[in-house]
Amino acid sequence: MSTATATEPQQSSAPTDIVRNWKTPVILAVLSVLALLVFAIGAPDNSVTFRLSAPNDALVLPDIVLSAVVTGWVTAVLMLAAAIWSFRLVRSGRKVPGWLVAVFAILFIVGFLTWVVGSARTPNVALYGLLAGSFTLAVPLIFGSLSGVLCERSGVVNIAIEGQLLFGAFSAAVAGSLSGNAFVGLAAAAIGGVMVSAVLAVFSIKYIVNQVIVGVVLNVLVSGLTGFLFSTVLSSDPARWNSPPRLPIISIPVLSDIPVIGPILFEQSVVGYLMYIALAIIYVGLFHTKWGLRTRAVGEHPKAADTLGVKVNRMRFMNVLLAGVVAGFGGAFFTLVLVSSFGRDMTAGQGYIALAALIFGRWNPLGAFFAALLFGFATNLQYVLSALGSTVPNQFLAMLPYVVTIFAVAGLVGRARPPAASGVPYIKG
C-alpha cells in the first residue's frame, strides 16, 4: 500500500454552491430606509436632552444635548452605508460580520431614541432612569430564562417558567408576611419554585408525559391555585397573609458612585445580586465543570452519556429541581422587591417572555441575559415615553419590543440550534 500515498485522493468536503443569504442585507436596508424616512426626514425641529446623572449624584455628568435633525440624518446615513456594505459583502460571497450588525443596532437605537424623545412634548429624558428601570424589569426575566437554560440544556422543555415565577412570588409573600422576615420569604420562594419543578420533573421524566403539555397545565394550575388562595385566604386578612417586608437595597460603596452604570448595577436588593451570582455560576458551571459537561451531554445525546456511566434521568431531575430554585428567586423579586404584596396573576406572562429570551439568547446563559435586558429596555421605554407625552400612540409603543424581537430573531441572530434532545424523554433499553 506504500504506493498509494502518491495519488491519495483528498478528503475534501463536498462541493458547496455559495448560498448567498440575502436576509441580513435586506433587513438592514429596510430598517435604514425606514430610519431615513422617519428619523431623518421626519425629524422634529428641536434639540433633545439626555440626562446622564441625577442632580444629587456624587459625580454629576453634563447632559447630552443633540439636535434631532442632525442626529437623525447622521444615524440614517451611517445605517444606509452599513446596509450597502453588507450587500456588497454578500454579493462577493462573504458573510456579514456580527459587529456590523451590532453597530447597526446601536445606531438604530440612538436614532430612534432621539426621534421619539424629540417628538414628545418634553424632549428631555433621564437616560440613567431609563436604563435602571430596564434593568429592574429584566431581573425576573433573567431568572426565568436561566431556569429555562438549566432545564433545556439537560433535555427537558420548561414551559412552566411562568408557573415557577408565580408560585415563587406567592410563597415569598405568604412566608414573608407570616414570619415578618423578607429572607424567610426568599427561602420560601425557592422552595415554591422547586415544588413546581418537582411536578414537572416527575411527570416529564418519570412518567414521560409530553413536556409541553405538563408545562402549560402547570401554569394554569398555579394560576388557579394562587388565585383561589388569594381571593379566599390572602384577601380575608391582608395584614397577616399578604404584607411581606421588602428586601433592603444594598448599595456597594464607591462602585455605586460610578456615573450612569453605578446606580444600575451596584444599588440592588439581595435578589439583584443573587441574579449576578446565579448568572456567573450557571455560565461557568455549564461550560467549565464536570457537572456542566454531563448536563450538556444528557441534553444532546443521552444514550452516549448513559453508555459512559452518566445517570441520565437523575441528572435531568437534579437540573429541573435546581431550575426551580432559580425561578423561585425570580418570583421573589415581584413580592419582596418590586411591590410588597401578592396580586392575582401578577407575573403577567413574564415567564413566557423569559422563554423567548432563552431562545433569542440561543440557550446560552449570557445570551439569555442580554436578550432579557433588551426586553426589559423595550418595556421600560414604553413606560418612559408615555410619561414624556410621546406623539406616537401608546399601543404602537407597546408593540415595539416585540417587533424588534421578531426582526432580531429572524434576521440578525441567524439559525439557533436547540439542544438536540430537548423535549425528548430518555427511555433506557
Next chain:
Amino acid sequence: MGWGLKLELKGITKRFGSLVANDHIDLLVQPGQVHSLLGENGAGKSTLMNVLYGLYEPSEGQILVDDKPVTFDGPGDAMAAGIGMVHQHFMLVPVFTVAENVALGNEATKAGGMLNLDDTRARIREISDQYGFEVDPDAVIEDLPVGVQQRVEIIKALLRDAEVLILDEPTAVLTPKETDELLGIMGQLKADGKAIVFISHKLREVKAVSDIITVIRRGKVVGDAPASASTTELAEMMVGRAVSLTLNKEAAQPGEETFTVSDLTVLSPTGQRVVDGISFGIARGEIMAVAGVQGNGQTELTEAILGLQDHVSGSIRLEGRELVGKRVKDIIGAGVGFVPEDRSVEGLVGTFSVAENLILNRYDRPPFARGLAMKPGLIAKNAEQYIAEFDVRTQSAEAAAGTLSGGNQQKVVMARELSRPLKLFIASQPTRGVDVGSIEFLHKRIVAERDVGTPVLIVSTELDEVLELADRIAVLYQGRLMGIVPAGTSRGELGLMMAGMNAEEAQAQQAQAEAQQTDVEGGEE
C-alpha cells in the same frame, strides 16, 4: 505489556418475555486475541454484548473476569472492570469536541469540579501517537469523517483502561480503505495484549482478522471455528444449512435504454451539491448498481428520481417522459417501483397490518377500492397470495407489519413494489439487516424482475451485494459519478473509486499495486 484480562461468559441466557435472545451461551475471550462473533442479524450477538457491557441484565448465567464472577449494574461497572465497547451507532455527542467526548463520564477535574481538559487532551495525543490515529483533541465531532469518529470511540475505551474491547459491526460505515486501517489498528491492539471481541456478519473480514471465530445462530453457540475455515463452512454454520453464496444469474440481455438521467444536480437545503451533475442510462433487462460509502448522494439520487427532493435540476427521462418536476404520485403512476433504504420508516407503516401494507401503492384504485370504499375481501386475498409467494413469515395477514423480523418486513416491501408491472425498479439497500437466507431470495427476485425486461437500479453500500447483482456499476463519491465500470471490476479498484478516484486513475493504481504485490510475493504481508 500483556497483563491482559481473561473474560469468560458461562451459560448466559437473556429472555425478553417469551423470546429467548441468548440461550446458555458460553464464551472464553483470551488476552492478545481477536475473537470474532459471527452470526446473522438477529442471531443475538448484540444482545450478548449489551449483557456484557452492563446495558442488559442477564436472566441467567455468569460473567467471569480473570476467573472472578462479576455483576454489572450499568456500563459504568463494565468499564471499571476493564471492558470497553465501540457501538455500531457511535455514542458521541456531535456538538462536543473530541476532548469533551472522551472526558465525559471520566472527567479529570481541578479544584471545585472545574474541568481539566488539558489533561484529557494530553492523554488523547499520547494514545493517538502510540497507534497513529491522527486525532485532533479540539476538533468537533460532527465535522469529522466517520472513520475518525470511530477512532475517537476506541480512544474513549482505551483511556478508561479497557483490556477487552468490543467492536460491534465496526466496518458497516467504513470505506474499504478505512476498513483496512481499522483491521490494522486491531492488530496493534492485539499485540499490546488487549482482547478484542469483533462482531460482524461479513465473512471476509472475520476471516482476515480473527484468531478464533465463534458462530451464533438463533441465540445459541453453534461452535467455534479457526480463521482458516472456508467461507462456505462459516456461512453454513451461520445459517444452519447449505447456502449458495454466489447468485447464479444469467448474463444480462440489455435491450433499449429506456431510463436516462442527464446532468442531474440536487442541492441540499443548505446549498450543498449532494448530487453533482450525474448522467447515466439503464437499459431494459439490465441491473445498474450504485456503489459508494453511505452519505455520498445515493439517497438523494433515488429520492430525486421519485420526486421526493426539492432542488433538482437536469433531466430524468423514463420511456421518453420527463420525470423532473412531476408529483410523486404521477411518477409512481408512470411505473416506478421503489424500495426505500429504511424499510421501517419509509417502506412500511409499522402499525398497519401486513395486508394493508401490501396495497399501499394501489389502495385508491380498482380492484382494491371502489369509489370511497375499500374491498377487504380482495385485500385479504391479495395478502394471502403474496405472503405465500414471497414466503413472508408472519402469524397472519392481520399482524402489524412492525412486529415482523427485518427480513420479512423487507419481503413485504419488495412484494408490494413488484406486485404490478413496472417500467423502472429502484431498490435502496435491498438487504440491509436481512438474514442470509432471505438475502438469497430477495436477490433472486431482483434478478427475476430484470429478466422480465425492467431496468433496475440498485443502491448498496455493501460491495459484496453490488458485485453480486450488478451488470454495470456506477460509483458515487461526494455526489459525483466517479465512473461506470463493468461487473467484473476488482474490489480494490472499486474501493479506490469509492474514496474519490476516477475510473482510469483507480485502474492504473490498482494495476501498479498488483504488480508490486507480485514483486514482494512471500514478503511480510
